[in-house]
Amino acid sequence: MGDREYQFVTEAFETNWIAPIGPHVDAFEQEFCKTVGSGHAAAVSSGTAALHLALKLVGVGVGDEVFCSSLTFSASANPIAYLGATPVFIDSDRLSWNMDPHLLEAALEQKAKLGKLPKAVILVHLYGQSADIDPILKACEHYGVPMIEDAAEALGATYKGRSPGTFGKIGIFSFNGNKIITTSGGGMLVSDDAALTSKARFWATQSRDPAPHYQHSEIGYNYRLSNVLAGIGRGQLMVLKDRVAARRRNCEVYEQALGQIPGIEFMPEAPWGNATRWLTCLTIDPVAFGTDREQVRLALAEAQIEARPVWKPLHLQPVFSEYECFGGEVSEDLFDRGLCLPSGSNLTDEDLNRVIQTILQVRNAASVKIPASVSL
Numbered sequence: 383m384g385d386r387e388y389q390f391v392t393e394a395f396e397t398n399w400i401a402p403i404g405p406h407v408d409a410f411e412q413e414f415c416k417t418v419g420s421g422h423a424a425a426v427s428s429g430t431a432a433l434h435l436a437l438k439l440v441g442v443g444v445g446d447e448v449f450c451s452s453l454t455f456s457a458s459a460n461p462i463a464y465l466g467a468t469p470v471f472i473d474s475d476r477l478s479w480n481m482d483p484h485l486l487e488a489a490l491e492q493k494a495k496l497g498k499l500p501k502a503v504i505l506v507h508l509y510g511q512s513a514d515i516d517p518i519l520k521a522c523e524h525y526g527v528p529m530i531e532d533a534a535e536a537l538g539a540t541y542k543g544r545s546p547g548t549f550g551k552i553g554i555f556s557f558n559g560n561k562i563i564t565t566s567g568g569g570m571l572v573s574d575d576a577a578l579t580s581k582a583r584f585w586a587t588q589s590r591d592p593a594p595h596y597q598h599s600e601i602g603y604n605y606r607l608s609n610v611l612a613g614i615g616r617g618q619l620m621v622l623k624d625r626v627a628a629r630r631r632n633c634e635v636y637e638q639a640l641g642q643i644p645g646i647e648f649m650p651e652a653p654w655g656n657a658t659r660w661l662t663c664l665t666i667d668p669v670a671f672g673t674d675r676e677q678v679r680l681a682l683a684e685a686q687i688e689a690r691p692v693w694k695p696l697h698l699q700p701v702f703s704e705y706e707c708f709g710g711e712v713s714e715d716l717f718d719r720g721l722c723l724p725s726g727s728n729l730t731d732e733d734l735n736r737v738i739q740t741i742l743q744v745r746n747a748a749s750v751k752i753p754a755s756v757s758l
């Protein structure tokens with residue numbers, strides 16, 4: 383937390399606005415629009431809820447196909463299943479680890495020939511880095527398929543000077559506890575089309591028709607964000623820049639210490655913008671490094687340092703394995719060799735150094751091929 387969250391939460395208590403509606407919710411939406419440069423926003427209870435509403439807003443329903451990045455968290459694709467639609471996964475490129483524009487074009491072309499275009503494309507911006515939006519948006523527009531951006535991990539990033547999440551028809555963000563800023567749980571749906579965000583608010587508030595009694599013409603959801611949590615969000619927005627700077631610094635420190643080691647490659651920062659380095663990720667080439675990712679992860683775990691493999695691609699997940707995937711080798715390789723290092727905004731130099739030293743020790747142990755005691 384920063385300095386202001388407590389004050390905003392106290393204000394919610396003192397004014398008795400303890401509800402999924404209130405002045406903090408309205409202000410949070412407006413301030414969020416300013417932060418990302420979006421026309422309109424609807425604050426909701428999670429990023430997943432925002433994505434569910436986004437898919438419904440573009441008309442996704444039973445039997446439709448929806449394209450989605452494969453290398454991502456399951457929450458990017460779960461809402462496709464909520465709506466009875468079918469996910470089709472698209473592999474990553476090596477430059478950004480995000481959806482490969484060429485694969486997307488090929489997939490759209492193939493589906494167009496079959497007369498079965500997807501109802502939407504979910505473009506994920508992974509680990510704080512924007513995908514290559516322009517060619518992806520161009521391909522979507524060419525085939526008349528709406529692009530929805532899952533920018534849950536990319537608040538604070540840029541693509542050609544603008545925030546990812548604001549290029550497609552709808553964008554979504556998350557304020558879950560692990561994200562770069564948090565409301566403990568929460569999400570935001572953004573769009574330049576006010577009709578879409580107000581419809582999202584309507585569905586998120588149990589689809590209450592304007593009537594003095596409770597009247598409903600549509601199925602609704604209980605997806606609105608609490609006014610208390612929106613207060614936390616307002617305070618968090620004020621420290622977003624600091625959080626990005628802290629995460630980027632973590633990555634710089636790691637990169638300086640480990641970047642020159644044979645076999646270690648950091649997730650590239652693509653030329654089209656700034657990544658937040660929400661997580662610092664790298665890949666380990668077992669031959670050049672001397673041992674593999676898993677041994678490094680286990681050595682870190684042994685030292686009470688939590689590090690995790692890069693997302694397991696969704697096309698490899700048991701729950702999604704029956705679905706089609708275009709490509710797959712890149713995300714499979716990144717899953718195989720990729721490691722996410724501790725990346726919190728509050729890590730100290732001592733913390734970072736402990737991680738670095740542990741990795742260096744694994745390498746030294748692996749590279750000792752002559753007895754260490756040999757003396758001249």
Ligand SMILES: *Cc1c(COP(=O)(O)O)cnc(C)c1O
Nearest residue numbers: 428429430455457458534556558
């Ligand atoms: C966290 C996350 C979500 C879901 O957000 P919640 O607020 O946790 O529901 C969706 N997509 C990606 C890529 C995420 O990392």
